[in-house]
Amino acid sequence: MKELDDQTATIRMYHVNKRYGSKNALFDISIEIFKNELLFISGPSGAGKSTLLKLLYLGEPVSEGQVLIDGMNLSRIPRKRIPFLRRKFGIIFQDYKLIPSKTVFENVSLVLETQGQKKRLIQKKVKSVLRTVGIEERLDSFPPSLSGGEQQRVAVARAIVGNPEIILADEPTGSLDSDSADTIIGLLKGFHQRGATVIIATHDKELIEKTGGRVIYLKQGKLQPPINL
Amino acid sequence: MTFFVKRAIRDIIGNRLLNAITIVIIALSIIIVSAFALVVVNTSDLIISWKKGIRIMAYLRPDVPNENLQSVEQEIKKMHGVQSVLYISKIQAMDLLKKEMKRHDSLLDGLSENPLPDALEIQMIPSSRNREEIEMLATQIESIPLIEEVEYGRRWLGRFANIINLFKLAGYALGGLFFMAAVFIVANTIRLLLYSRQEEIEIMRLVGATDRFIKAPFYIEGLIQGALGGMIGIFSLFLIFIFICSNIEQTSSFGLFHIRFLPFDVIAGIVIGSMFVGWFGCYLSLNQFLKS
Numbered sequence: 001m002k003e004l005d006d007q008t009a010t011i012r013m014y015h016v017n018k019r020y021g022s023k024n025a026l027f028d029i030s031i032e033i034f035k036n037e038l039l040f041i042s043g044p045s046g047a048g049k050s051t052l053l054k055l056l057y058l059g060e061p062v063s064e065g066q067v068l069i070d071g072m073n074l075s076r077i078p079r080k081r082i083p084f085l086r087r088k089f090g091i092i093f094q095d096y097k098l099i100p101s102k103t104v105f106e107n108v109s110l111v112l113e114t115q116g117q118k119k120r121l122i123q124k125k126v127k128s129v130l131r132t133v134g135i136e137e138r139l140d141s142f143p144p145s146l147s148g149g150e151q152q153r154v155a156v157a158r159a160i161v162g163n164p165e166i167i168l169a170d171e172p173t174g175s176l177d178s179d180s181a182d183t184i185i186g187l188l189k190g191f192h193q194r195g196a197t198v199i200i201a202t203h204d205k206e207l208i209e210k211t212g213g214r215v216i217y218l219k220q221g222k223l224q225p226p227i228n229l
Numbered sequence: 230m231t232f233f234v235k236r237a238i239r240d241i242i243g244n245r246l247l248n249a250i251t252i253v254i255i256a257l258s259i260i261i262v263s264a265f266a267l268v269v270v271n272t273s274d275l276i277i278s279w280k281k282g283i284r285i286m287a288y289l290r291p292d293v294p295n296e297n298l299q300s301v302e303q304e305i306k307k308m309h310g311v312q313s314v315l316y317i318s319k320i321q322a323m324d325l326l327k328k329e330m331k332r333h334d335s336l337l338d339g340l341s342e343n344p345l346p347d348a349l350e351i352q353m354i355p356s357s358r359n360r361e362e363i364e365m366l367a368t369q370i371e372s373i374p375l376i377e378e379v380e381y382g383r384r385w386l387g388r389f390a391n392i393i394n395l396f397k398l399a400g401y402a403l404g405g406l407f408f409m410a411a412v413f414i415v416a417n418t419i420r421l422l423l424y425s426r427q428e429e430i431e432i433m434r435l436v437g438a439t440d441r442f443i444k445a446p447f448y449i450e451g452l453i454q455g456a457l458g459g460m461i462g463i464f465s466l467f468l469i470f471i472f473i474c475s476n477i478e479q480t481s482s483f484g485l486f487h488i489r490f491l492p493f494d495v496i497a498g499i500v501i502g503s504m505f506v507g508w509f510g511c512y513l514s515l516n517q518f519l520k521s
Contacts, residue, residue, distance in 0.1 A: 059435070080439075087437035099429045101243065113232070114438040158436065 010035045010166065010197055011056060016065035018051055018221075025051045026221045029065070033199065035165075038192045038213035041201040047218040049201035050094065053168050056199075057089050058082055087115065090159030090196075092169040096151045098143040104130065104154050105139040111162045129161045133187060149180030156187050166197045173207060185211055237449035244422055248454060251418040251507075255458025256465065258411035259503050263466045265400040266495055271488055272393050283358045285351040287370050288378045293347065301375050305349065310357030310366055315350040319343050346377065408506060415454065415510025419447065423518045430519075440519055447511050455507025459500035463491070 009032035018026040026048045033039055041049045054060040055067055058074055067074040069085065077085060098107050105126055112122045130136045133153040143151055152172065159167055169188060173181035185207065192198040202208065208215055217224035241248045287305070289298070298316065305314050317325075322345040330336070351370070353363065363381050371379045423430065433443055470490050477488075491499070 057435070083434070083437045083439040083442075086435065091435060093435075097432050097435065099432055101429070110433065110438075111436045114433065114436060114442050119232075162437070 008035055009033060010037075010070055012066075012068040013055075014066045014068075016055065016067060017063045018048070018055060018060065019063040024221050026055070026218075029223050031216060031223065033197065036192070036195055036197055038189070038198045038211070039200070040208045040211075040213055040215040041199065041218060042203060042205070042208060042215050043218035043224075044203055046220075047203075048221040049203075049218055050170050051221075052218070053091075053170055053199065053201055056166075056168060057086050057091060083114070087162060088165050090162060090164035090167045092152075092155045092159045092167070092172050094170040094174060096143070096155040098151060098154055098158075100143050103140050103142055104135065104146070107143065107154060108158045108161050111158055115162065125161055126157075129157045132160075133157045134183065148175050149177065149183075152176055152180065152184055153187075156184055160187075160191055164196065166199065167191060169198070169200045169202075171202055172200060173202065173204060181207065233445040234449055237446040237453060240446055241450055241453060244425070247418055247422050247425075248450070251415055251454050252458045252461065254414045254418070255411055255455060255503055255506060256462040258407045258414075258506075259459050259462025259499060260466050260469075262404045262407050263463055263491065263499055264469075265403055266499065267466065267470065267491055269397050269400050270491060270495065272396065274489070276393060283353060283363065283381070285353070285363065285367055285370065285379060285381045287349040287351060287373075287376050288346040288380070289348065290375055290377045291346065293375050297375060298347075301373060302349065304373060305351060305370060308366060308369055310353050310362050312352045312354045315352075317348045317350055319345045319347050322346075322348060408502070411503075411506045412510050412513070415451065415507055416513040419451065419511050419514040420518065422450075423447075423514060443519065444511075444515050447515055448508055451507035451509075451511035452504050453507070455504035456500060458507065459503025462503065463496055463499060466491075 011031075011033040013029050013031050016026060016029040017024065029052065041052055043049055051060065055062055055074075056069065058077070062075065069088065072085070074085070099110070102110070108129065109122050109126045112125060117125075127136065127139070130139055133156050135150055135153045135157065138146060138150060143154065146154065152175075156172070159169070167188060172184050172188065176184065188198050188200065189211065200211075200213075289301070293301070302314050302316065305311060320343065323343050326345070351366070353366070357363075357366070367379045367381050370376055430443055467490060474488060
């Protein structure tokens with residue numbers, strides 16, 4: 001594991017509960033995630049891994065407890081500021097969440113457009129990031145015409161193009177063959193080495209062992225004792 | 230801004246059918262509202278042209294001496310609302326009558342004596358050409374002893390003006406109703422558009438798009454829809470107007486009055502109003518949609 005540049009926690013969760021109706025999805029979660037850390041959130045399906053990630057980018061509000069990102073309490077953040085919080089993150093969704101009616105280029109450039117970047121700069125950055133993920137030749141294709149692995153690469157490109165401080169990856173290799181999975185993990189590791197905090201939710205123990213990093217383990221919404229690989 | 234305009238145009242082309250429906254609905258509403266505006270504009274013109282013809286005729290008693298005549302003229306000139314007073318002697322009146330009767334003037338030759346009285350034609354200042362002031366002035370003139378009779382034609386004008394005013398009011402009310410209907414329809418089509426792009430909007434939000442970034446192209450779309458709907462509506466009404474005008478004679482029956490199409494400022498107002506309809510429809514839908 002790469003030595004942490006800074007031991008300051010970028011993310012803090014205090015006694016976080018998340019309920020959907022009467023069902024507890026997360027129960028009394030307290031964790032700290034440090035700057036430039038590579039962290040795996042592991043556990044079986046339905047353990048609450050995706051829910052935990054959603055709480056970080058305010059995809060869902062917490063039911064109880066506090067989540068702090070760089071000292072900012074998410075339960076007190078005004079609605080207008082949420083987009084700016086989300087720009088701290090590069091998110092790779094389990095179902096990719098690519099816009100089917102937009103080309104690969106447009107899907108990736110959207111992140112920079114929302115930040116109001118100049119057209120020329122957007123062209124340059126998007127092409128460069130598509131080259132990095134190895135999908136430059138498909139930039140005019142629409143997502144439905146791409147394979148699962150290609151769509152995942154586009155999702156990774158979109159997550160990293162804005163140069164975010166934190167990458168959240170939800171089952172990034174879930175539906176990929178081993179070669180594609182290796183490529184995606186290689187990309188995420190590379191990004192971590194360039195200074196980003198990378199949080200990967202996965203149930204794939206082999207992937208965790210192969211990659212290395214701190215692991216937190218969830219089971220039925222509860223945090224299990226820490227594992228160090 | 231150009232970025233948002235380009236995105237809006239791309240979205241309109243991408244959702245041709247829904248946008249076309251919205252534009253047609255706006256155009257139809259504009260045709261109806263503008264048709265009312267057209268009628269109101271032309272009836273107002275008609276009233277103005279009739280009002281120009283408003284005058285009071287004061288008929289003098291027989292054999293009024295000249296010096297008294299001048300004092301009567303002066304007295305009337307001093308009255309409120311009077312623009313000019315013109316003396317028409319009975320000889321002049323007979324000549325005018327003969328001119329008006331043209332080929333039938335031989336009928337008048339048989340008269341042994343000119344039965345027409347000397348008269349004063351009183352023109353009023355434009356702001357006083359209303360029923361109340363005309364009646365007041367006529368009563369004042371009638372009270373002058375040397376005046377035998379006062380006549381002010383078009384007594385029905387006041388009543389007619391009331392009907393026109395009622396018509397105007399109905400026009401505004403109908404305009405308002407169609408405005409609301411158009412806003413409601415635009416809001417609903419935009420809502421359909423939003424639902425069809427719900428996933429896209431959700432993804433945009435997740436990657437850090439502000440509400441302003443999401444809303445801007447929709448507002449521009451609304452403005453474009455409104456402008457196109459307004460222009461198509463006005464153009465269609467113009468074609469209908471040309472068709473109707475070519476089928477009626479615009480001469481004798483209307484006198485000096487000519488039917489005209491809406492003036493440029495009214496057209497501009499209607500197109501701006503139509504753009505507002507498009508924008509307001511978007512505003513209602515977007516606010517509701519993005520809150521949910």
